[in-house]
Amino acid sequence: MEEFDLQSLLSSNDKLLIHLLQSYAQTNEIAVFVLNNDDNLQAGVFGKLSESDALSKVDKMGDLSKLSVNKYKYSIEYADAPVRIAAINQRIGKVCVACDVEKSADMKNVLVMQKLNRQVDYLRYLIESIANLIIQNRGIDDFVIKYSLDLNKEIDNLDENESDALKRIKHLSTSNGSIIAAIEFIDNNLDKRLTLDQFSGRVYLSDYYFSKLFKRETGLSFSVYLNARKIQKAMILLKESNQSINEISDSLGFTRLSYFSQTFKKYTGYAPTKYRVEDIN
Known part of the structure; x- marks a missing residue:
């Protein structure tokens, strides 16, 4: 690094x-x-x-x-x-x-x-x-x-509660132009497999600095925020569309249905199938 x-x-x-x-x-x-x-x-x-x-x-x-x-x-x-x-x-x-x-x-x-x-x-x-x-x-x-440690992994592995991430992004506020641009790009590309270097390159920052800045401005690591936004969109699609769970998983850039289901449960506490059929807000 x-x-x-x-x-x-x-x-x-x-x-x-x-x-x-x-x-x-x-x-x-x-x-x-x-x-x-x-x-x-x-x-x-x-x-x-x-x-x-x-x-x-x-x-x-x-x-x-x-x-x-x-x-x-x-x-x-x-x-x-x-x-x-x-x-x-x-x-x-x-x-x-x-x-x-x-x-x-x-x-x-x-x-x-x-x-x-x-x-x-x-x-x-x-x-x-x-x-x-x-x-x-x-x-x-x-x-x-030059650092011997992978500082990106160190930042992403900070102790975070994914179940709180959905609450936090509802009240997120930042005035930093680079982070605003990154968040807008995330929101417009939830269907894609997004990587850290794509975002750091767009705002001309190193991966290390972008990770550190994102964490400071949002309170969440980049990977946790990205997944939280995808799961937030999945919750809407499960309730308001007729798409299958597999189609929703694909539309949000997840490569495997099992990983989508695992991530959804980690952030919401529910499996996608249970969330769809039960009266959960």
Whole structure:
């Protein structure tokens, strides 16, 4: 299992990227910072921040995953953009920009936001371009951490109660764009045999990071969520259609009827045949 080391990239070549980000932040009077795929701060916040504003506390925070939805609390405008590495075709984190604004200055804040979006796109291009040059010179292996354990299996094997999964997905809420995209893809492709690498590739994340992010945002591992959605659809079909159990199993991408029946019972407590004939809500 491999993980890209974003911090090593930022600190490479005598901290070239860090110095460029610092200079850009100071010149444009904004805050600039980089987060990894876990939304943890890398190398600090660059730029002069208002001492009277709550944003001055940002550089003391480790997990900035809620900053975008809490920007009004900090009286800031905020924008971010994903950073991808072409050599591995993966997203390794995101670059973020922010600046203080007045809560009442609505039109002015819109203009600020437009400017921040242009600035963050430029910084994303800057980081990706320099990163690609550094990697071409030094090789990708210098920036990859290798694990001996299969962390995907470790995440999927966390103690979870499948019978609770159906309840949890009814009240699931996330603002993470990658996870929203993955959930929409699941919902539109319940008839297919879906694999972890299909989803991680769609959002340009490694299998490890995608698994970790999915678990954090939904409270369920990817495999448990996927099966819960399939079983949820099966429950509807068993009650509202004339399809046979074998046809329902096939329509939801299960390769064997026995595995479908086993999974259905694990999530609902009932065999498919019993669920269909009995008055069970």
